[in-house]
Amino acid sequence: MKTAIDSNQIRRPVSDVSGGVKNHFNLVPTQALLMLLLFSSIGIQGFSINIPIVETDPVLSCIPVITGGSPCSDTNTSSISGKLQYDNEEHTPLINSTVYLKTGSGVITDSTITDLYGNYKFCNVQNGVYTVTAITNIPTGGINNADALISLRFFIGFTMLEGLRIQAADINNSGYVNSSDALLIQKKFVGMIEDFPGNRWIAEEKSVSISDSSAQIVNLKIICKGDDNGDYVPPVVNQACPGIQSLDYQGKIYTTIQIGNQCWLKENLNVGVMIVNDSSQKNNGVVEKYCYDDDSVNCALYGGLYQWDEMMAYSDNSGGQGICPSEWHIPTDEEWCTMSKSIDYRVNCESLGWEGATAGLTLKVADSSQWHSATSSTNQSGFSALGSGYRNIHKVFRNTGYYALFWTSSRNAELNPWYRSLYTFGDGIYRYNTFKDHGFSVRCVKN
Ligand SMILES: [Ca+2]
Ligand SMILES: [Ca+2]
Numbered sequence: 001m002k003t004a005i006d007s008n009q010i011r012r013p014v015s016d017v018s019g020g021v022k023n024h025f026n027l028v029p030t031q032a033l034l035m036l037l038l039f040s041s042i043g044i045q046g047f048s049i050n051i052p053i054v055e056t057d058p059v060l061s062c063i064p065v066i067t068g069g070s071p072c073s074d075t076n077t078s079s080i081s082g083k084l085q086y087d088n089e090e091h092t093p094l095i096n097s098t099v100y101l102k103t104g105s106g107v108i109t110d111s112t113i114t115d116l117y118g119n120y121k122f123c124n125v126q127n128g129v130y131t132v133t134a135i136t137n138i139p140t141g142g143i144n145n146a147d148a149l150i151s152l153r154f155f156i157g158f159t160m161l162e163g164l165r166i167q168a169a170d171i172n173n174s175g176y177v178n179s180s181d182a183l184l185i186q187k188k189f190v191g192m193i194e195d196f197p198g199n200r201w202i203a204e205e206k207s208v209s210i211s212d213s214s215a216q217i218v219n220l221k222i223i224c225k226g227d228d229n230g231d232y233v234p235p236v237v238n239q240a241c242p243g244i245q246s247l248d249y250q251g252k253i254y255t256t257i258q259i260g261n262q263c264w265l266k267e268n269l270n271v272g273v274m275i276v277n278d279s280s281q282k283n284n285g286v287v288e289k290y291c292y293d294d295d296s297v298n299c300a301l302y303g304g305l306y307q308w309d310e311m312m313a314y315s316d317n318s319g320g321q322g323i324c325p326s327e328w329h330i331p332t333d334e335e336w337c338t339m340s341k342s343i344d345y346r347v348n349c350e351s352l353g354w355e356g357a358t359a360g361l362t363l364k365v366a367d368s369s370q371w372h373s374a375t376s377s378t379n380q381s382g383f384s385a386l387g388s389g390y391r392n393i394h395k396v397f398r399n400t401g402y403y404a405l406f407w408t409s410s411r412n413a414e415l416n417p418w419y420r421s422l423y424t425f426g427d428g429i430y431r432y433n434t435f436k437d438h439g440f441s442v443r444c445v446k447n
C-alpha cells in the first residue's frame, strides 16, 4: 500500500490513463491531494486547456416534458432514433430520461422519454438539420478523489481527457479545467457542498440532417459532472417510488414501483369479500371480488378479479379512486399509455390491439411457473405481472398462466371500458375495450 504519492506514477505517460486509474488513485490520501491542489493553484499559472463549451442548456430542466412526442411506429421513415448511454465501460442505458430535438437555431421542437433500454425515437420528422441532446433526473454518483486528481493531472498536463470527460471535469463551466474544478469535486466528495453550480449532468449534442424518408440513428452519451473517470453505473431497474416503499391497505402490504414519472402498486389489488363466479358484484356498499376458481388462495396470489363498476366503486369518473387506497386511483387509458411508452418507445397508443415490441416482456415476471412461456420475459420494469387469468361474462374463469387483463378507468364512446392485456406468447401489450361485466385484475397508480 502506498502512503504517499509516487512521483513516478504521477508522471505516467499520457497514454497510461485508462484502466488502472480507478484503483490507483483510490489509494491517494486526502492530505496529499490537498497539497497537490495547493501546489497546482499557486505553482502553475496559465496552463489550462481550452475546451469548447457544449453544455446541456440549464434552461431545459424548466421546460415541461412533452412525453411521447409524435406517435411512433416502425413503419415511419423520417425518423431519428438511438440510445442514450452513460459514458462508462458498461454503456449503461439511461432510462426515463428526456431526449430533445432542437432546430438549427436551438429551438426545441420535440422531446421524448427513453425506455428501459435507453432507446428513444422521433417520428415524422420534417426535413432539416437538428441537434439531439438529453437530460436526466437520475441521481448522480461516482464523484470522488480519483476524479479530482484526474482533473488536476489534466490541468498540469500529465493526463489526457477527451470529449465528454473534459466537459464532465469542467465543474464551474469556465470553459477549461483547472484546480478550481478539482477543488469543487473534492468539496462535494467530503460533503462541504451539496451540489455543483450549474448542471449535474452533461450530454453530447449531436447534429443530424433529415432529408426525404431518412431514418437516422443518433446514439448519445451522457455523464455526471465530476465523474471524470466514468466509473458510475446509474440505476436501471426496479426502483420503489421515492418515499413510498410500501403501504398497508386493508390488511395487505403492497409494494410500489416507479415507472417513468408514475408510481404504481407492484401487486394486483386484493380487497373485499369473495363471492362465487355465478354471482354478480353489486352496488351494495361492500367491495366484492372473484377469486380464480373460487379459491381464496388464488386471490392471495393473483389479487381479486373485479367487474368494472365494482372496481370503480360505482362511479363513472375516469381517473377516480374506485377501490384503490386513498391518494391512489384506477389508472386511466392515458396513464397506461404513458407507462407503456416509458418502458417501450415503440408503443403507439392511438391504435387498437398489440402495441410495442418489448412492453409485455418488460412487464411480466420471468417465471415459468407463472407464465407458460416466460423465457424471454425480463420484468425489467418491475411491474411484475402474473398470468392471473380472468372471469368472463359467461361466468367462467379462464387462462391463468396465459393472460393478465387490467382495467383502466376510461371508457370509449360506446361506454365500454378500455383495458390492457398481456399474453404469455406476446412481446408487446394489447389495448382494447370490452364489456364491463368481465372480471379483470386491477392495479392502482398514485395521484
Ligand atoms: Ca473550469
Ligand atoms: Ca468517478
Ligand SMILES: [Ca+2]
Pocket (backbone or CB within 6 Å): 281, 282, 283, 284, 285, 286, 287, 288, 310
Ligand atoms: Ca359490491
